[in-house]
Amino acid sequence: MSISAIQFAQQNRARFLDELKDLLHIPSISTLPEHGEDVRRAAEFVASELRRIGMENVQTIATAGHPLVYADWLHAPGKPTCLCYGHYDVQPPDPLEEWLSPPFEPTERDGNLYARGAVDDKGQMYIHIKALESLMQAHGGRLPLNVRVLIEGEEEVGGEGIAAYLRQHPERLQSDFALVSDTEMFAPGLPTLCVGLRGMIYTEIEARGAKSDLHSGMYGGAAPNPFMALCQMLAQLKDAHGRILIPGFYDGLVAPSSAELATWKTLPFDEQQFLAHEIGAIALTGESEYSVLERLWARPTLEIHGMPGGFIGAGAKTVIPARAVVKVSMRLVPEMQPQASFDRYKKFVESICPVGITVDVRLIHAGDPIVIRVDNPYIEAATNALRVVFGRETVFVRSGGSIPIVGDFERYLKIPTVMMGFGLPDDNLHAPNEKFHIANFNRGIETVIHFFERLGAA
Amino acid sequence: MSISAIQFAQQNRARFLDELKDLLHIPSISTLPEHGEDVRRAAEFVASELRRIGMENVQTIATAGHPLVYADWLHAPGKPTCLCYGHYDVQPPDPLEEWLSPPFEPTERDGNLYARGAVDDKGQMYIHIKALESLMQAHGGRLPLNVRVLIEGEEEVGGEGIAAYLRQHPERLQSDFALVSDTEMFAPGLPTLCVGLRGMIYTEIEARGAKSDLHSGMYGGAAPNPFMALCQMLAQLKDAHGRILIPGFYDGLVAPSSAELATWKTLPFDEQQFLAHEIGAIALTGESEYSVLERLWARPTLEIHGMPGGFIGAGAKTVIPARAVVKVSMRLVPEMQPQASFDRYKKFVESICPVGITVDVRLIHAGDPIVIRVDNPYIEAATNALRVVFGRETVFVRSGGSIPIVGDFERYLKIPTVMMGFGLPDDNLHAPNEKFHIANFNRGIETVIHFFERLGAA
Numbered sequence A, B: 001m002s003i004s005a006i007q008f009a010q011q012n013r014a015r016f017l018d019e020l021k022d023l024l025h026i027p028s029i030s031t032l033p034e035h036g037e038d039v040r041r042a043a044e045f046v047a048s049e050l051r052r053i054g055m056e057n058v059q060t061i062a063t064a065g066h067p068l069v070y071a072d073w074l075h076a077p078g079k080p081t082c083l084c085y086g087h088y089d090v091q092p093p094d095p096l097e098e099w100l101s102p103p104f105e106p107t108e109r110d111g112n113l114y115a116r117g118a119v120d121d122k123g124q125m126y127i128h129i130k131a132l133e134s135l136m137q138a139h140g141g142r143l144p145l146n147v148r149v150l151i152e153g154e155e156e157v158g159g160e161g162i163a164a165y166l167r168q169h170p171e172r173l174q175s176d177f178a179l180v181s182d183t184e185m186f187a188p189g190l191p192t193l194c195v196g197l198r199g200m201i202y203t204e205i206e207a208r209g210a211k212s213d214l215h216s217g218m219y220g221g222a223a224p225n226p227f228m229a230l231c232q233m234l235a236q237l238k239d240a241h242g243r244i245l246i247p248g249f250y251d252g253l254v255a256p257s258s259a260e261l262a263t264w265k266t267l268p269f270d271e272q273q274f275l276a277h278e279i280g281a282i283a284l285t286g287e288s289e290y291s292v293l294e295r296l297w298a299r300p301t302l303e304i305h306g307m308p309g310g311f312i313g314a315g316a317k318t319v320i321p322a323r324a325v326v327k328v329s330m331r332l333v334p335e336m337q338p339q340a341s342f343d344r345y346k347k348f349v350e351s352i353c354p355v356g357i358t359v360d361v362r363l364i365h366a367g368d369p370i371v372i373r374v375d376n377p378y379i380e381a382a383t384n385a386l387r388v389v390f391g392r393e394t395v396f397v398r399s400g401g402s403i404p405i406v407g408d409f410e411r412y413l414k415i416p417t418v419m420m421g422f423g424l425p426d427d428n429l430h431a432p433n434e435k436f437h438i439a440n441f442n443r444g445i446e447t448v449i450h451f452f453e454r455l456g457a458a
Helices: A005-011 A013-024 A033-053 A122-138 A160-168 A224-233 A260-267 A270-277 A291-297 A338-351 A378-389 A404-413 A440-458 B005-011 B012-022 B033-055 B124-138 B160-168 B226-235 B258-264 B273-281 B292-297 B338-351 B379-388 B404-413 B440-455
Strands: A057-062 A068-073 A081-087 A107-109 A112-114 A146-152 A177-181 A192-197 A201-210 A303-310 A323-332 A358-367 A395-399 A416-418 A436-439 B056-061 B069-071 B081-087 B107-109 B111-114 B144-150 B176-181 B191-196 B199-208 B301-312 B323-332 B359-368 B396-401 B417-421 B433-439
Touching: A005 A013, A005 A378, A005 A440, A013 A122, A013 A440, A033 A057, A033 A068, A033 A146, A033 B005, A057 A270, A068 A160, A068 B417, A081 A122, A081 A404, A081 B323, A112 A440, A112 B199, A112 B301, A112 B440, A122 A146, A122 A160, A122 A440, A122 B433, A160 A404, A177 A404, A192 A378, A201 A224, A201 A338, A201 A404, A224 A303, A224 B301, A260 A291, A260 A378, A260 A395, A303 B226, A323 A338, A358 B301, A378 A440, A395 B081, A404 A416, A404 B111, A416 A440, A416 B199, A436 A440, A436 B144, A440 B111, B005 B124, B005 B440, B012 B033, B012 B124, B012 B258, B012 B440, B033 B056, B033 B124, B033 B144, B033 B199, B033 B404, B033 B433, B069 B379, B081 B124, B124 B144, B124 B440, B160 B404, B176 B404, B191 B379, B199 B226, B199 B338, B226 B301, B226 B323, B258 B292, B338 B359, B359 B404, B379 B417, B379 B440, B404 B417, B417 B440, B433 B440
Parallel strands: A081 A146, A081 A177, A177 A416, A192 A395, B081 B144, B081 B176, B176 B417, B191 B396
Antiparallel strands: A057 A068, A068 A146, A107 A112, A112 A436, A192 A416, A201 A323, A201 A358, A303 A323, A303 B301, B056 B069, B069 B144, B107 B111, B111 B433, B191 B417, B199 B323, B199 B359, B301 B323
């Protein structure tokens, strides 16, 4: 071999980026039924690329929802086996009018690649594939360790399919650790491993009043209004100080250790900067007795995402809607239990339902909160690889987000996960103008190459 | 002439109904900009029909919004002049999936004509035109009294155009009284004149938090949520007993006289029947210290119509929306003032706006509450005509709805209005499966014929 994997990756940067753009062109929005065919196209794209670079047993695995893509290469006896996870599905792009370039026409601006899914998670998932390609090319079609690749298409809608597959066929995925690149760096240039995630329960409350929509003049004053009922209930779920009022909701919560809290205090976090540049509101909210990082990483939340129903067109319609729905999610922290949290929530909502209204409280999906132990060789190899590429020591952080699969890896495969992410705090996940810093795409590929070579050499 | 106007009307019932169906085919939804052309077509339909039956000076009058249709016949010196008012625009038909037959394909079932606008107000407006046609035919091209016709296309969106025209050109509309058929009968077969209307203010509150949509995992706990803010504010506007909590909101309210309240007690109103058949909810709501009719006719309301913004698709999207809107209307009763009521509401909403949120409180449109005096010859002639057709004494009721034009007639033309409606309580105004009882369409035409002949003979 006259070329190293790193050299190969560096020489092929332009092609790697072009391929990523092709993948980002596909609007694989998993939550919208009308994009089912696009989701399948994205799965085929990924499978065909895994085949091309030399992975074996490449297959798409049908689920009740969108397919999994699987591949492996298991010819490194005595070496660890890594399970590379990612997802090829994306969030809906709305509100469309706020995008500066169309969400599914990847566009480079100022060293960033703008597109829905650029960082979450097509770009980060593609880092693994391009690192594997570079290693294969440099090592004569071989890898320095054993690798399984498992890529799902339902991460943004709860990941039912992959969870069921893990539960039913853990033996097919036997590995020593998982690698997940679906998180972010704490600050530009600061290598970061994520060692904690919030869990979540995503719910809907449907409130029903009259049998059909009513004229608000003819019936207003005596007919129940499902929207007002939802507002009255929702206002009783959280107080003005961000405290969640569901009885027993905080039961089982374990606060971070004082050592972990002390580490967080050393992170380069500027609350005013965060407010001005990331949030852009007139003030932060929430439990002011906790630091912002604690609120984001170690405290549960209750958020409203939208309230379908009624009249939402331009102008005026004087209707008392028969039904109204609210989409509410709660983020959970260790050791809160999703099912118990949902049960408490449902019971409380039902108990405060106003006169004239019936409610249906539904669990859409759930995921456990996670804290990862940092005393294992995979975390150590990861910090070493990050040091080589970024020239700095790694910080351990948590994320306020939820990656339910990490809990499933722990539960069904009994393996730890290395959450090595290359996103940036201003990458606009789930929002208009999502982007991926192109330099981090390249650094990510090089880091994974170093990481795998180091684990293979051990 | 060998045929009376009543005979003409009876012999032409089938044709009159077919013509009404043609008009109902036109989706003249005034609030939706994409239906602008349909609204114009409906105006042309009405104008052309007025021309055909022999009315004079027929014209469409441009406004800032949708056109007015005007016509007159003023060759009965010494006789009173009636201003016939109606509207040719309709409410949006959504939710479409709840219609048993398409809203703009008029369908007869069980003696009713189902279509959006069947009763509100195309069918009732058409009663006037067909009464005028019958009178013209029976009286050799003459009418027994002077008539002006003024039909608008913006009633469902606040009636700005007609209000401006009345304000600017009251001399062009000089009349002795107005006839409005846009209300309902208290019960099937019970002739009813409406002598009171609630006013209204239709508003929007827009709440803004972050500069763009945020990931609820990454930012939940510290970022403001405009939907939660709206819920917290809305829950403070009305208590669980239906009492509106805006300071000073009830100032100026004048309760009905004890005589009027006594009359209401004699009306055939069955609360359980009302709940089961008209509302179809598990219970009525509102201020239980007032009777249901008082709550509907003589107490103000505050209702939510819809909450646009955020994620309302199927499934899950974990977004904290940057903006959320709520559409709120308040019905007002005499002598509450729309502008003063809006000012109090806006001030209160702004005063309870949660941390991190900015609000914009907007007035979309407004109308005065109305009470009509019943000691005038037009009300007397109307009760006589109703007695002939229905064979029963007329009841005087109020309506919980708002017909702002009635206040404008009083203010700018100094004339009383006869609100003689032929709808039924279960006609599904503003709701799916709106209908008009076909027998009432026919009886309405005959009543207006008697009414005009009586006034012409006086």
